[in-house]
Amino acid sequence: MRPLSTGLAGLYEGSTDRAHRFRYGLLVFDIGTVIWVVATSFLPRHAWIEGVDVGLGLVVLLDFLARLAISRDRFGEFRHLSTWADIAAVVSFLAPVVGEGVGFLRILRTLRLLRTYQLLDRMRADSALFRDNEDAILAGTNLAVFVFVMTGIVYATQHGSNPAIGNAVDALYFTVTSLTTTGYGDITLPGTSGRLISVAVMIFGVTLFLRLAQVLFRPPKVRFPCPACGLQRHEADAVHCKACGTRLAIPDEGSD
Numbered sequence: 001m002r003p004l005s006t007g008l009a010g011l012y013e014g015s016t017d018r019a020h021r022f023r024y025g026l027l028v029f030d031i032g033t034v035i036w037v038v039a040t041s042f043l044p045r046h047a048w049i050e051g052v053d054v055g056l057g058l059v060v061l062l063d064f065l066a067r068l069a070i071s072r073d074r075f076g077e078f079r080h081l082s083t084w085a086d087i088a089a090v091v092s093f094l095a096p097v098v099g100e101g102v103g104f105l106r107i108l109r110t111l112r113l114l115r116t117y118q119l120l121d122r123m124r125a126d127s128a129l130f131r132d133n134e135d136a137i138l139a140g141t142n143l144a145v146f147v148f149v150m151t152g153i154v155y156a157t158q159h160g161s162n163p164a165i166g167n168a169v170d171a172l173y174f175t176v177t178s179l180t181t182t183g184y185g186d187i188t189l190p191g192t193s194g195r196l197i198s199v200a201v202m203i204f205g206v207t208l209f210l211r212l213a214q215v216l217f218r219p220p221k222v223r224f225p226c227p228a229c230g231l232q233r234h235e236a237d238a239v240h241c242k243a244c245g246t247r248l249a250i251p252d253e254g255s256d
Contacts, residue, residue, distance in 0.1 A: 183204065
């Protein structure tokens, strides 16, 4: 088992090209799974859809077990929301009768993957677009994750009992109109639980939306750690660190 654990740790936490490709593959798989959950919410539950769900569930289960195997604090993993999102996704894919809407929570894994140091570092090295817009991309990802998670919660709790929520798009429509405080009123969530979900969408959604707007409209800065105090972000033409005054040597487009 030792060689297996070492190999898994190399894939999940290593810095080799193979490890980077593996983590990119996981990111693509996560995004593809979310698309699958959305698309199949419009279709009747045919046997072939159930078969694909089981296959996805097994992959998620293997990934979950692999992460658990290489963790230095296995019990501590269960303190993370993303761990429980993995469990919810496995249950929803392997036992669809629980409700396929819970599978929307799997998008939390995409956020966790984007937050890992190795993948972020590699994306900075591979993509100038990501380097120049990292804060906006991550803020947009946070907002998108929240929207899809709340959409999944609305769909899972209301589908079948609320005639206004017929598919995932209805749940997405309600989430977005609540988040933007537009509130057309054509779709509402009845009962105490429905009102609490609506409140959560409005409070947390508006906060994330304002964070994205702040990142998009604030003056652009570059990421360059100050050698003295470690301040990460500076104006593009900064000569000295505004926190400690240390002279900086920020490379520009004309630098070799």
